[in-house]
Amino acid sequence: MPELPEVETVKRGLEELIIGRTIRRVVVHDSPKSFPNSPGDTAAFVENSNIIAVRRRAKVLMIDLSTGYTLVIHLKMTGQLVFVGEQRFGAGHPTDSLVNKLPDRSTRVTLQLNDGGSLYFNDQRRFGWMKLLPTAEVPNMPFMQKVGPEPLEADFTRQEFAQRFARRANTSIKAALLDQTVVAGVGNIYADESLWGAKIDPRRKVKDVSAKEFSLLYDKLRDVMNLAIEKGGSTDRNYVNAEGKRGSYMDFAKVFRREGQVCERCGSVIEKIKHAGRGTHFCSNCQV
DNA sequence: CACTTGACCTGTCCGC
């Protein structure tokens, strides 16, 4: 469930919390996929390194280390990156935290930092992965090679947005929105929310979506993602930010997980169907 | 190549 706004929220939190700190020790509780690349890598390239930057591309987080290596992390559905400072053990966790005392059963890796704090990579369903790569090789990863443009970048135009969909003319607009090679970072929540905003039925074929509709969808996608970042992301099940706190965008969602409720725009009842292999929430009255 | 479906996992919820 972490989509672009959630990953961006974690990234911003980590920038405040861990940049400049040193990773003293790596504890692997239950190795996530792809980690470590080879025995000894963590000792050689992670331990005693300084954290110099935290970056995001699409739904992928990158933690750049002073050794010239980067921890590349995908949270997939249930991944969390939670920082707990040493002082918090005595004071207890924030009251709105969704996480228990860490590490817990879902903790895959702990990065112990120099001042007693730790960064925990938790992942209940273990779909997430963490790779260790030379920083210079990160752009060569297959995912990075094929992922589409960042929808919130200032130079991402509505013309480019519409053009990127041409390749997927015969699939549905929702399936195309979820395709990371078309546009980066859109997942199930913001696909449904942006299609509601643009009044487009998620089942419509791409080739039947007009230029005017694409223009509106571009605006609404950016609107919902910017609002979601402002609200700290969506905590639908277990997403938390770098401090273990939930995001509040679900309070502002118009259709996602609101099946059976009244559409605020037209008064009809919001439906939930299965489409493109995903739960799909929409208003069949005003999304046409 | 375009497109769809299943696999990967585990915790939760629903019906019996």
Place this chain on the structure above:
DNA sequence: TGCGGACAGGTCAAGT
């Protein structure tokens, strides 16, 4: 109360 099955959804592999 226990238990089986459906469900949650990001990405990739394999299928048509």
